[in-house]
Amino acid sequence: MPAEYPRTEENQPSRHPERARYEREVVHTILDEGLFAHVGFVDDGRPGVLPMLLVREGEAVYLHGSTGSHLARTALRLGSLRVAVEMTLVDELVLARSTTNHSVNYRSVVVHGDAIPVRDERRKDELLAALVEKILPGRSRDARRPTAQELRQTAVLEVELSNVSAKVRTGDPIDEPEDLEAPCWAGVLPVRPVWGEPRAAANLDGAIVPPAYLSSGPRVRPA
Numbered sequence: 001m002p003a004e005y006p007r008t009e010e011n012q013p014s015r016h017p018e019r020a021r022y023e024r025e026v027v028h029t030i031l032d033e034g035l036f037a038h039v040g041f042v043d044d045g046r047p048g049v050l051p052m053l054l055v056r057e058g059e060a061v062y063l064h065g066s067t068g069s070h071l072a073r074t075a076l077r078l079g080s081l082r083v084a085v086e087m088t089l090v091d092e093l094v095l096a097r098s099t100t101n102h103s104v105n106y107r108s109v110v111v112h113g114d115a116i117p118v119r120d121e122r123r124k125d126e127l128l129a130a131l132v133e134k135i136l137p138g139r140s141r142d143a144r145r146p147t148a149q150e151l152r153q154t155a156v157l158e159v160e161l162s163n164v165s166a167k168v169r170t171g172d173p174i175d176e177p178e179d180l181e182a183p184c185w186a187g188v189l190p191v192r193p194v195w196g197e198p199r200a201a202a203n204l205d206g207a208i209v210p211p212a213y214l215s216s217g218p219r220v221r222p223a
Contacts (some may be wrong), residue, residue, distance in 0.1 A: 096173035
């Protein structure tokens with residue numbers, strides 16, 4: 001398999017094309033690290049965007065949602081639906097000497113493709129477990145798995161990773177030459193999301209202690 005995804009007219013950015021990345025490793029890392037994606041689609045001339053959880057397996061991403069959502073209903077009715085899937089991870093705030101040149105160091109991925117419903121219930125169950133494991137490793141082996149009815153009420157949509165690109169900004173602020181002597185701090189401020197301390201549900205049996213995957217290990221979580 002080639003190390004990079006092919007460049008297409010659709011996946012080449014018009015602004016800062018030098019930041020575009022097509023390496024599979026870069027794309028996969030971003031998709032595996034992020035939790036939420038935004039999924040854009042058009043149905044009957046009406047555009048829509050939904051935040052959705054996703055998990056990547058191989059050369060596809062799998063979107064999770066209710067069968068009652070507009071996107072899932074349309075994909076199930078038509079058999080597939082053209083979508084654009086976008087995920088962004090913010091790594092640093094870039095503070096320049098002028099507000100105009102402030103920026104963000106980020107990693108993003110955009111996927112264009114057809115969202116195709118996964119109809120096999122066993123496969124859906126496997127993918128939902130993989131999604132839970134992505135969010136919190138160990139949790140799918142602890143909590144109850146979905147019932148047959150719950151699986152029927154849950155949509156999983158597959159989008160192939162073929163028309164895809166990443167975009168990455170790193171580094172210091174880029175200031176105008178005339179601003180370099182300004183008495184204003186310039187640099188980058190890292191952004192690091194972390195897990196907070198677990199808080200038990202009000203109706204939880206007091207004898208049940210937090211599992212090891214909540215109470216041990218690094219506190220930093222994926223973005």
